Each structure stands twice: as structure tokens, then as C-alpha cells.
Amino acid sequence: MRIAIIGIGGTGSACSRHLARAGHDVLMLEQFTLDHDLGSSFGESRIIRRTYPDLLYTQMMAAAYPLWDELEREAGEQLFVKSGGTYFGRDGHPDIAAVISALKSTNTPYEHLSAREHNARFPGFRLREGESAVFQADSGFLHASACVRAQTRLAVEHGAHLVERCRVEAIEHEGGLTVISERDGKRLEHVVDRIVITAGAWIDRLVPALKPALQVTKQQYAYLRIARNAAHFAPGRFPVWIDAGGVTGGEMYGFPSDSRVEGVKFAAHLEGAPVNPEAMNREVEPAAIEALRQYARERMPDLSGEVAAAKTCLYTNTPDKDFVIGEERGIVHVSGCSGHGFKFTVLLGKIAADLALGHRPAFDLSRFSASRFASA
Ligand SMILES: Cc1cc2nc3c(=O)[nH]c(=O)nc-3n(C[C@H](O)[C@H](O)[C@H](O)COP(=O)(O)OP(=O)(O)OC[C@H]3O[C@@H](n4cnc5c(N)ncnc54)[C@H](O)[C@@H]3O)c2cc1C
Structure with a gap:
């Protein structure tokens, strides 16, 4: 499948690696340059821990730890x-x-x-x-910037195509999915089968339904x-x-x-x-x-x-500090990491990849549905 990943921070780089490694045609779109310092994933350190005052997050970390170990092995450098x-x-x-x-x-x-x-x-x-x-x-602690760079490098080695300074402006649904972006003043159009939006603090511009919640x-x-x-x-x-x-x-x-x-x-x-x-x-x-x-x-x-x-x-x-994860009409969104998400990004990327491919994720994601805000 041809899959566009919009936003290459912690979650987007993880998702790109998972999908490219599985043999999909992955297009990675980042509005700035890779590992810029204007979002949430830049820097030398983010805490990783199993100690959560919440059972679901403790269980999710049990699944994330082996994924970080595997990433470190594949990258051949110390990330953790x-x-x-x-x-x-x-x-x-x-x-x-x-x-x-x-x-x-x-x-x-x-x-x-x-x-x-x-x-x-x-x-x-x-x-x-x-x-x-x-x-x-x-x-x-995880060397956050090094994680983003390593996952991106591996995704590209597995065949993904990274486009930096490319800001996605809109998504069109007519006759399939088209990603409309802008690069160096030029309008670009990419027709894809699936889209994963991992745009962090900017996600509400592409998923307006999230605006009131974030x-x-x-x-x-x-x-x-x-x-x-x-x-x-x-x-x-x-x-x-x-x-x-x-x-x-x-x-x-x-x-x-x-x-x-x-x-x-x-x-x-x-x-x-x-x-x-x-x-x-x-x-x-x-x-x-x-x-x-x-x-x-x-x-x-x-x-x-x-x-x-x-x-x-x-x-x-988010108001409850839980993530927002969902899929609708071939478009997956993941955000709302509420200051504690980096340690999960390797897993969130995998969950986003599973949702894009129509696979059943390993966790019940209903707690992370955006619909919880509507009912509140
Ligand atoms: C000071 C600080 C300390 C933290 N400490 C911890 C910690 O100790 N442990 C922990 O687990 N978590 C921690 N976190 C939280 C964690 O860093 C974030 O949850 C995580 O980095 C979020 O990753 P992300 O991929 O969702 O967002 P980002 O890394 O911000 O990635 C989003 C990307 O999307 C791009 N983008 C947005 N819109 C578009 C568009 N239209 N077109 C193209 N690209 C676009 C952005 O430029 C950006 O690169 C901390 C956060 C901060 C700020």
C-alpha cells in the first residue's frame, strides 16, 4: 500500500519504520527539517518507565520496552x-x-x-x-532526538521516501485520498491508499474535530x-x-x-x-x-x-491526559501525548501502522477515542 505519514516526530518516525519494514510504499512528510526543535520530540532525554499510577499505561509500557530494545539493536547505537x-x-x-x-x-x-x-x-x-x-x-531515559533520527534512517533504508520542509495543507477524499502540501512555494499532490497523521501540536489543523479537545x-x-x-x-x-x-x-x-x-x-x-x-x-x-x-x-x-x-x-x-488515537475512512490520527508520550512513541507508531493496515491492534483503544470529548 502507498501510505503517507504526516509529521515526522517521535510517533511519525516510528510508524514510518514499522510500515516501510513491512514492505509498504511510505511517504514521510515533515513541515520543517528532521529533528527540529519546534515540536515535542527534540532533545537528549525523555524519561522511560514502567512506574505508572495507571494499569493500562503500565501494560502498554510492557509492550513498548521490547520494541525499544529491538530498535536499539536494529539501529546499532545506544538510544536508551x-x-x-x-x-x-x-x-x-x-x-x-x-x-x-x-x-x-x-x-x-x-x-x-x-x-x-x-x-x-x-x-x-x-x-x-x-x-x-x-x-x-x-x-x-531515551535519547529522544537520536530515536527520531534512527527510526527515520531505518525507514529510509527500508525504502521510505522522506520529504522535509513540506507542509501538508489539506486532505481530499474525492476518488481516493489525496494529500495536498506546499514545498518551496509549490503545491504538491500525492494520491495514496492510507494516511497517518502524527502532527503533534499542529494536528487540529488537519483533524479539526480534535480542536476543542487539545x-x-x-x-x-x-x-x-x-x-x-x-x-x-x-x-x-x-x-x-x-x-x-x-x-x-x-x-x-x-x-x-x-x-x-x-x-x-x-x-x-x-x-x-x-x-x-x-x-x-x-x-x-x-x-x-x-x-x-x-x-x-x-x-x-x-x-x-x-x-x-x-x-x-x-x-x-487532552483534558484527561490520555492520548487520542483513531481511524476513519483510511485516515489514522495519533496525538495528545500530554507530556508523557515519548516513551510510548515506538508502540504508538506500531498501533498507528496496524490501524492503517486494518489489523486489530494489541490493545483496546476505546479509552483513546476522540468521541469521549463529544460525550463530555
Ligand atoms: C519538555 C518536555 C518534556 C517531556 N518529557 C517527557 C518524558 O520525560 N517522557 C515522555 O515519555 N514524554 C515526555 N514528553 C512528551 C513527549 O516528548 C511527546 O509526547 C512526544 O514527543 C510527542 O511526539 P509526537 O510525534 O506526537 O509530536 P512531535 O514530535 O511534535 O511531532 C509532530 C511533527 O509533525 C510535524 N507536522 C505538524 N503539522 C504538519 C503538517 N501540516 N505537515 C507536515 N508536518 C507537520 C511537526 O513539525 C512535528 O515534527 C515531554 C515533552 C516535553 C515538551
């Missing part, structure tokens, strides 16, 4: 750093209890550490008395320099971590040093300001940096507070 990870909060926090319950249901090994045990094991990060952490050894927000993160005890921040000595209730009242999360960018990266998972990705200020705001410094002073006192790097990125949020 298995540093181990913690999910922590005050004793009795409902999310911690839900994480433990989901891990038990899926027979996933874990350790439940008191604050004292945690701090002895990870001296770079301080838990307070009255807090505890779930440690899971399979957690770590909100794009500006997210900001920083790498703070290490002042002392650098060895305490290396993968193995320092986990990826999620604070179920940070100083700001929402989740905070972070990484060990990633060996590629100086310092230690962390951020707030709180939704930032709603933005239009076409017209937004992409500068990092001083208030966001100050909130991170304040958090580091308490939790990671060996960081200096000096910013080594800082950047903005986009979340595409």
Missing part, C-alpha cells in the same frame, strides 16, 4: 540509558499506592524505599522524612551546573525521578547527567501557558528558571544554580 528510576511522594500518596498496585498486577519487580534508604543509595537527591520512593530498575502549552526545562560531587549525578548513582507532588503542588521530574549536555536536567510537569505553536514566544522565562533553582536548593544541594542550558518545548494536552 537504563539508569533506574524513582517515583516518590509523601507516605500514603495515592499515586504511589497506584504505581505499586499496577506494578504488582503486572508482576513487575520494584523496591519501596524509605527516605533514609533512598538518600543513602542516591546521595545526590534528598527525600524528606515522611516521604518514600518506588524504585524500578528498568527506568531510565490544548498546546509552553513547557520549559533547564540544565543546572553541578557544583560538587559530580559522580553522584552519573547514571547508576542517580536515577531518573518523578516527584508526585513538588513544591509547586504538581509533579517535578528529572534526569541523571546525560553525558551530552553539561549539568543536570529537570523540569515541572505542570502544564505551562496555552500557546499557538505558529506564533509564540519561545524564550525561557526567568520565573521558570527561578522555580527550578528553588527546587534544586532543597532537593539537589550539590547543584550550583547556574544554568548550563535551557529550552522550551510543547505539550499537546
Whole structure:
């Protein structure tokens, strides 16, 4: 089949590889250049974990892990750093209890550490008395940009055709499916059998029915320099971590040093300001940096507070933080990853490929249907 994939970020590159490897004629259309920094998948690190306070996502991660391993083998490069990870909060926090319950249901090994045990094991990060952490050894981080590049390279090696700086403007249904795009001021038309739309924060322009359900927000993160005890921040000595209730009242999360960018990266998972990705200020705001410094002073006192790097990125949020996945008349859409989707993209790409081919996906996707917004 001839299949167009619109939007080559984490999900689109994964879907392209799956379809091209299966022998389909794949056309990959990206409005900017590959691995640009204006969407959601650019950068050195995204957390991967089995620790979810939700059984379905825990089960989906059980399916995603082997796919990441397989990608790494096929790509012949390290894409995943298995540093181990913690999910922590005050004793009795409902999310911690839900994480433990989901891990038990899926027979996933874990350790439940008191604050004292945690701090002895990870001296770079301080838990307070009255807090505890779930440690899971399979957690770590994915080199996100490298994943997008590797999947695209493999898709092309399997015969896919990548067209960059090609913005899809419309889809026509008359007498089959035609993708209308614009490149260098010229209108292009591609007639295809199926279309997969993985356009991230821009998806509502091609699937207007999603517009009321999706909100794009500006997210900001920083790498703070290490002042002392650098060895305490290396993968193995320092986990990826999620604070179920940070100083700001929402989740905070972070990484060990990633060996590629100086310092230690962390951020707030709180939704930032709603933005239009076409017209937004992409500068990092001083208030966001100050909130991170304040958090580091308490939790990671060996960081200096000096910013080594800082950047903005986009979340595409649904009201319930669940993804949006669907298929209608030969057109598949996947988006709404709500700030936690990268670890799933290798699986979401496979699910999108299955939907495009008319195969039954391995999961019941009804929870991700866009129709849930209509009924709400
Ligand atoms: C700061 C930050 C931290 C995050 N941390 C984590 C984490 O630790 N763990 C985790 O699992 N997830 C994390 N996420 C979420 C994760 O990165 C995203 O869910 C994921 O990258 C979404 O991928 P995507 O393929 O849907 O979108 P994108 O990667 O944005 O891809 C969409 C692509 O479509 C293209 N496009 C759009 N419209 C068109 C068009 N009309 N024509 C052609 N091309 C088009 C865009 O240019 C873009 O390249 C984080 C996100 C951010 C922003």
C-alpha cells in the first residue's frame, strides 16, 4: 500500500519504520527539517518507565520496552540509558499506592524505599522524612532526538521516501485520498491508499474535530551546573525521578547527567501557558528558571544554580491526559501525548501502522477515542 505519514516526530518516525519494514510504499512528510526543535520530540532525554499510577499505561509500557530494545539493536547505537528510576511522594500518596498496585498486577519487580534508604543509595537527591520512593530498575531515559533520527534512517533504508520542509495543507477524499502540501512555494499532490497523521501540536489543523479537545502549552526545562560531587549525578548513582507532588503542588521530574549536555536536567510537569505553536514566544522565562533553582536548593544541594542550558518545548494536552488515537475512512490520527508520550512513541507508531493496515491492534483503544470529548 502507498501510505503517507504526516509529521515526522517521535510517533511519525516510528510508524514510518514499522510500515516501510513491512514492505509498504511510505511517504514521510515533515513541515520543517528532521529533528527540529519546534515540536515535542527534540532533545537528549525523555524519561522511560514502567512506574505508572495507571494499569493500562503500565501494560502498554510492557509492550513498548521490547520494541525499544529491538530498535536499539536494529539501529546499532545506544538510544536508551537504563539508569533506574524513582517515583516518590509523601507516605500514603495515592499515586504511589497506584504505581505499586499496577506494578504488582503486572508482576513487575520494584523496591519501596524509605527516605533514609533512598538518600543513602542516591546521595545526590534528598527525600524528606515522611516521604518514600518506588524504585524500578528498568527506568531510565531515551535519547529522544537520536530515536527520531534512527527510526527515520531505518525507514529510509527500508525504502521510505522522506520529504522535509513540506507542509501538508489539506486532505481530499474525492476518488481516493489525496494529500495536498506546499514545498518551496509549490503545491504538491500525492494520491495514496492510507494516511497517518502524527502532527503533534499542529494536528487540529488537519483533524479539526480534535480542536476543542487539545490544548498546546509552553513547557520549559533547564540544565543546572553541578557544583560538587559530580559522580553522584552519573547514571547508576542517580536515577531518573518523578516527584508526585513538588513544591509547586504538581509533579517535578528529572534526569541523571546525560553525558551530552553539561549539568543536570529537570523540569515541572505542570502544564505551562496555552500557546499557538505558529506564533509564540519561545524564550525561557526567568520565573521558570527561578522555580527550578528553588527546587534544586532543597532537593539537589550539590547543584550550583547556574544554568548550563535551557529550552522550551510543547505539550499537546487532552483534558484527561490520555492520548487520542483513531481511524476513519483510511485516515489514522495519533496525538495528545500530554507530556508523557515519548516513551510510548515506538508502540504508538506500531498501533498507528496496524490501524492503517486494518489489523486489530494489541490493545483496546476505546479509552483513546476522540468521541469521549463529544460525550463530555
Ligand atoms: C519538555 C518536555 C518534556 C517531556 N518529557 C517527557 C518524558 O520525560 N517522557 C515522555 O515519555 N514524554 C515526555 N514528553 C512528551 C513527549 O516528548 C511527546 O509526547 C512526544 O514527543 C510527542 O511526539 P509526537 O510525534 O506526537 O509530536 P512531535 O514530535 O511534535 O511531532 C509532530 C511533527 O509533525 C510535524 N507536522 C505538524 N503539522 C504538519 C503538517 N501540516 N505537515 C507536515 N508536518 C507537520 C511537526 O513539525 C512535528 O515534527 C515531554 C515533552 C516535553 C515538551
